Amino acid sequence: xxxxxxxxxxxxxxxxxxxxxxxxxxxxxxxxxxxxxxxxxxxxxxxxxxxxxxxxxxxxxxxxxxxxxxxxxxxxxxxxxxxxxxxxxxxxxxxxxxxxxxxxxxxxxxxxxxxxxxxxxxxxxxxxxxxxxxxxxxxxxxxxxxxxxxxxxxxxxxxxxxxxxxxxxxxxxxxxxxxxxxxxxxxxxxxxxxxxxxxxxxxxxxxxxxxxxxxxxxxxxxxxxxxxxxxxxxxxxxxxxxxxxxxxxxxxxxxxxxxxxxxxxxxxxxxxxxxxxxxxxxxxxxxxxxxxxxxxxxxxxxxxxxxxxxxxxxxxxxxxxxxxxxxxxxxxxxxxxxxxxxxxxxxxxxxxxxxxxxxxxxxxxxxxxxxxxxxxxxxxxxxxxxx
Amino acid sequence: xxxxxxxxxxxxxxxxxxxxxxxxxxxxxxxxxxxxxxxxxxxxxxxxxxxxxxxxxxxxxxxxxxxxxxxxxxxxxxxxxxxxxxxxxxxxxxxxxxxxxxxxxxxxxxxxxxxxxxxxxxxxxxxxxxxxxxxxxxxxxxxxxxxxxxxxxxxxxxxxxxxxxxxxxxxxxxxxxxxxxxxxxxxxxxxxxxxxxxxxxxxxxxxxxxxxxxxxxxxxxxxxxxxxxxxxxxxxxxxxxxxxxxxxxxxxxxxxxxxxxxxxxxxxxxxxxxxxxxxxxxxxxxxxxxxxxxxxxxxxxxxxxxxxxxxxxxxxxxxxxxxxxxxxxxxxxxxxxxxxxxxxxxxxxxxxxxxxxxxxxxxxxxxxxxxxxxxxxxxxxxxxxxxxxxxxxxxxxxxxxxxxxxxxxxxxxxxxxxxxxxxxxxxxxxxxxxxxxxxxxxxxxxxxxxxxxxxxxxxxxxxxxxxxxxxxxxxxxxxxxxxxxxxxxxxxxxxxxxxxxxxxxxxxxxxxxxxxxxxxxxxxxxxxxxxxxxxxxxxxxxxxxxxxxxxxxxxxxxxxxxxxxxxxxxxxxxxxxxxxxxxxxxxxxxxxxxxxxxxxxxxxxxxxxx
Numbered sequence: 001x002x003x004x005x006x007x008x009x010x011x012x013x014x015x016x017x018x019x020x021x022x023x024x025x026x027x028x029x030x031x032x033x034x035x036x037x038x039x040x041x042x043x044x045x046x047x048x049x050x051x052x053x054x055x056x057x058x059x060x061x062x063x064x065x066x067x068x069x070x071x072x073x074x075x076x077x078x079x080x081x082x083x084x085x086x087x088x089x090x091x092x093x094x095x096x097x098x099x100x101x102x103x104x105x106x107x108x109x110x111x112x113x114x115x116x117x118x119x120x121x122x123x124x125x126x127x128x129x130x131x132x133x134x135x136x137x138x139x140x141x142x143x144x145x146x147x148x149x150x151x152x153x154x155x156x157x158x159x160x161x162x163x164x165x166x167x168x169x170x171x172x173x174x175x176x177x178x179x180x181x182x183x184x185x186x187x188x189x190x191x192x193x194x195x196x197x198x199x200x201x202x203x204x205x206x207x208x209x210x211x212x213x214x215x216x217x218x219x220x221x222x223x224x225x226x227x228x229x230x231x232x233x234x235x236x237x238x239x240x241x242x243x244x245x246x247x248x249x250x251x252x253x254x255x256x257x258x259x260x261x262x263x264x265x266x267x268x269x270x271x272x273x274x275x276x277x278x279x280x281x282x283x284x285x286x287x288x289x290x291x292x293x294x295x296x297x298x299x300x301x302x303x304x305x306x307x308x309x310x311x312x313x314x315x316x317x318x319x320x321x322x323x324x325x326x327x328x329x330x331x332x333x334x335x336x337x338x339x340x341x342x343x344x345x346x347x348x349x350x351x352x353x354x355x356x357x358x359x360x361x362x363x364x365x366x367x368x369x370x371x372x373x374x375x376x377x378x379x380x381x382x383x384x385x386x387x
Numbered sequence: 388x389x390x391x392x393x394x395x396x397x398x399x400x401x402x403x404x405x406x407x408x409x410x411x412x413x414x415x416x417x418x419x420x421x422x423x424x425x426x427x428x429x430x431x432x433x434x435x436x437x438x439x440x441x442x443x444x445x446x447x448x449x450x451x452x453x454x455x456x457x458x459x460x461x462x463x464x465x466x467x468x469x470x471x472x473x474x475x476x477x478x479x480x481x482x483x484x485x486x487x488x489x490x491x492x493x494x495x496x497x498x499x500x501x502x503x504x505x506x507x508x509x510x511x512x513x514x515x516x517x518x519x520x521x522x523x524x525x526x527x528x529x530x531x532x533x534x535x536x537x538x539x540x541x542x543x544x545x546x547x548x549x550x551x552x553x554x555x556x557x558x559x560x561x562x563x564x565x566x567x568x569x570x571x572x573x574x575x576x577x578x579x580x581x582x583x584x585x586x587x588x589x590x591x592x593x594x595x596x597x598x599x600x601x602x603x604x605x606x607x608x609x610x611x612x613x614x615x616x617x618x619x620x621x622x623x624x625x626x627x628x629x630x631x632x633x634x635x636x637x638x639x640x641x642x643x644x645x646x647x648x649x650x651x652x653x654x655x656x657x658x659x660x661x662x663x664x665x666x667x668x669x670x671x672x673x674x675x676x677x678x679x680x681x682x683x684x685x686x687x688x689x690x691x692x693x694x695x696x697x698x699x700x701x702x703x704x705x706x707x708x709x710x711x712x713x714x715x716x717x718x719x720x721x722x723x724x725x726x727x728x729x730x731x732x733x734x735x736x737x738x739x740x741x742x743x744x745x746x747x748x749x750x751x752x753x754x755x756x757x758x759x760x761x762x763x764x765x766x767x768x769x770x771x772x773x774x775x776x777x778x779x780x781x782x783x784x785x786x787x788x789x790x791x792x793x794x795x796x797x798x799x800x801x802x803x804x805x806x807x808x809x810x811x812x813x814x815x816x817x818x819x820x821x822x823x824x825x826x827x828x829x830x831x832x833x834x835x836x837x838x839x840x841x842x843x844x845x846x847x848x849x850x851x852x853x854x855x856x857x858x859x860x861x862x863x864x865x866x867x868x869x870x871x872x873x874x875x876x877x878x879x880x881x882x883x884x885x886x887x888x889x890x891x892x893x894x895x896x897x898x899x900x901x902x903x904x905x906x907x908x909x910x911x912x913x914x915x916x917x918x919x920x921x922x923x924x925x926x927x928x929x930x931x932x933x934x935x936x937x938x939x940x941x942x943x944x945x946x947x948x949x950x951x952x953x954x955x956x957x958x959x960x961x962x963x964x965x966x967x968x969x970x971x972x973x974x975x976x977x978x979x980x981x982x983x984x985x986x987x988x989x990x991x992x993x994x995x996x997x
Contacts, residue, residue, distance in 0.1 A: 199945075199947075222943070223945075225944075225945050229945065246947060262951075262953045270953065270954075276954035276957065278953070353978065375944065375947060376942075377946070377948075378947055378948055379921050379946050381963040382964070382966045382970070385963050385964040386968055
């Protein structure tokens with residue numbers, strides 16, 4: 001597309017990314033508020049049917065560069081149903097050369113049969129929900145694997161898929177600086193291509209929320225949590241990882257391209273319960289209840305529960321905020337070309353203030369978060385978004 | 388002959404004008420209801436609970452704010468009498484209205500609860516009634532109570548009010564016991580009004596209210612002469628001439644009459660569109676009477692307490708003004724004028740008779756309009772004599788001249804009566820001493836109850852003395868105060884700085900000796916009210932350029948969403964935008980969001996730190 005195309009068209013080219021939500025898990029962990037069903041494997045077949053129906057509405061087969069299977073736990077599907085999942089998705093999407101196809105997996109689910117299916121259908125990136133190597137912490141997080149199983153799963157996965165990412169959680173009551181160092185070191189010892197570290201977020205609706213309210217456990221203080229986060233950033237970057245987004249670290253060349261599409265304001269298809277898509281400038285979210293999703297789709301109704309199209313300046317602000325969550329920041333000129341708005345116009349005052357306070361830095365035409373800004377960035381976004 | 392005509396013929400000998408002086412909750416309204424019922428003025432079925440208190444807020448608070456006047460008929464020993472009950476406000480903020488109501492009566496019922504006994508307010512208003520030479524009818528109410536201690540209370544009344552125990556009437560407004568005797572006592576013991584129906588007209592305005600259809604309803608006590616429908620009258624103070632369109636009495640609803648004559652109590656409607664044209668204490672005379680003489684005792688309403696009221700969102704300014712205008716129509720003692728604050732933008736400086744009056748006005752504003760308010764800490768009016776001899780009234784801290792220009796700084800001092808059971812005398816004395824009180828007297832009104840009298844700065848009284856008294860006496864203490872005058876004091880303006888910027892709306896005037904303690908308390912309170920920001924916030928208290936206290940709101944350490952992928956974008960964007968919306972209800976000073984209630988933080992006297 002040429003640079004002279006109207007901004008609307010430049011802004012909303014057809015998606016080159018797709019997300020598939022697989023809402024099944026063996027069990028729900030205490031901190032989880034995602035769209036999923038535990039112990040309802042009886043619904044998998046209906047889900048596959050509904051997914052096929054939903055995807056068929058997209059019409060002609062589309063070529064895409066990145067595809068992401070998330071959940072839930074996609075790896076929870078037995079090999080045979082996993083195969084059917086891929087058949088259904090592949091019917092709709094054609095992966096272009098140099099594609100990235102990611103799938104979220106639980107260490108306990110990794111076995112030869114499943115790995116064979118993944119390899120056969122071209123999955124080339126695995127995101128492994130390790131969370132920790134510490135037995136007590138794993139128990140606290142209500143995970144169903146042991147540290148030993150992580151090693152086995154990792155070895156087995158690596159036999160077929162080179163690009164494996166590990167998820168780690170910090171800020172549990174078990175996370176002393178020493179315990180967290182051990183987790184980080186063990187993760188590094190596996191030499192994964194990518195590591196995501198997430199501060200434990202306890203949201204209303206999770207069982208952790210009510211347990212913490214009742215005082216069953218306490219989250220670390222703000223200061224301690226910050227030190228843990230900084231410890232992770234320092235440890236991983238020293239080990240050669242690039243800190244490229246708030247919670248994401250990659251070996252050179254191993255960033256998750258699919259997620260970068262989200263953060264850069266790119267378009268993407270999506271299917272499955274609770275899945276969110278961004279197509280032609282409209283953000284839509286499917287119904288979060290899996291059973292409602294199934295009923296609606298199988299009855300020939302739309303699964304969409306929420307839909308919005310932002311006014312151009314709001315869209316530009318949204319884009320600015322999510323792009324700034326990437327550590328390399330925003331190219332000021334490119335931003336204006338892409339959105340039709342200068343940063344000055346849509347958030348000039350806030351940005352100037354953040355630069356003055358040392359929360360943003362502006363160098364060589366690039367606006368980016370400083371370390372200090374990163375730590376308190378949610379408070380910055382409020383000021384940019386609410387005008 | 389019609390009722391109206393008959394009513395007009397009553398002479399002074401058959402009129403009794405009286406009021407009821409009582410503490411809150413001692414049963415004044417219930418007793419008034421019983422009298423209305425007993426005299427057949429209102430039947431039980433017509434009786435709304437507490438008929439006289441017809442404003443919602445009054446009922447909620449169980450206090451009477453505006454005076455009312457009701458005419459009743461009572462036949463005794465073959466003669467028919469007109470009993471005019473003039474209801475008085477029970478609270479000290481409305482003392483001037485009380486004084487005008489007293490001036491319209493020949494008798495006052497001092498009503499005391501048979502269990503709670505004499506309270507400070509009863510004493511204060513009781514003495515005021517005696518000062519007005521009213522006949523006193525001491526009455527003990529609630530004798531039906533299981534825990535009544537009427538004998539002791541009669542003794543208390545003797546000691547505190549100097550009444551003869553044998554003269555004390557005992558009633559139960561609830562059951563009606565003693566009400567007949569009470570009505571008889573009113574006829575026998577309250578003298579008839581003096582005044583000549585044939586003399587030139589003189590009527591005292593003792594209250595008013597606003598009727599949206601008829602305009603101002605003026606409450607009058609006829610002192611001399613006769614007023615008739617259609618007559619041209621003149622309000623001496625207001626210099627306003629009007630025709631009487633309707634006149635009559637409250638029975639208790641408005642009932643039109645042909646005339647009102649000396650001794651009677653009633654209302655006039657004369658096409659007055661704004662209540663502030665009707666001055667309480669004004670004298671009404673015949674318009675043609677060139678030599679008319681004003682009755683004594685008129686005073687301008689004294690606003691004792693001021694505060695700033697600001698819309699929390701600047702756009703509501705005109706809405707707030709409309710709401711204040713509407714309130715002022717019905718309450719001439721409330722005044723307001725526009726002011727602006729660097730910190731709060733455009734708002735109004737509002738003057739009130741006292742703290743309760745202020746609370747009532749605010750509550751009405753909230754109930755009757757949608758304006759979200761930021762209120763600054765209330766302050767009293769000070770007087771300053773400048774070095775150049777000029778005397779100024781200071782209604783807000785920002786108006787205090789530079790220290791170097793001040794010759795003398797004066798503050799209002801009030802005499803406070805505090806009445807409580809003996810065992811609480813120690814804590815109450817401590818309370819008053821902490822507030823720079825000077826003890827004036829101690830009086831045992833019975834073996835178990837003591838009245839302390841202190842002279843205190845009004846500023847100390849309005850902040851929290853009443854609440855503190857209640858907590859120091861487990862609720863048994865009561866207080867009342869009257870203004871003594873303005874006296875010099877070593878006062879300073881205490882400023883609050885947020886990140887080096889003076890927040891004008893947070894300045895207070897206080898005694899120099901208290902400034903350190905107040906300053907420390909205020910900055911500490913502010914520290915806890917202001918949430919962590921992205922930067923460190925210094926909160927300082929200063930006198931002039933000298934910083935006397937400092938607290939720091941530490942910068943936020945970590946506030947960052949970990950997971951943010953395709954499905955989170957809409958949700959997070961909305962969440963962040965909404966959080967900021969929530970903060971819009973705060974006032975942003977520089978870049979610091981200050982919650983509304985922090986503007987009341989300056990009331991924290993630091994007394995708990997001692």
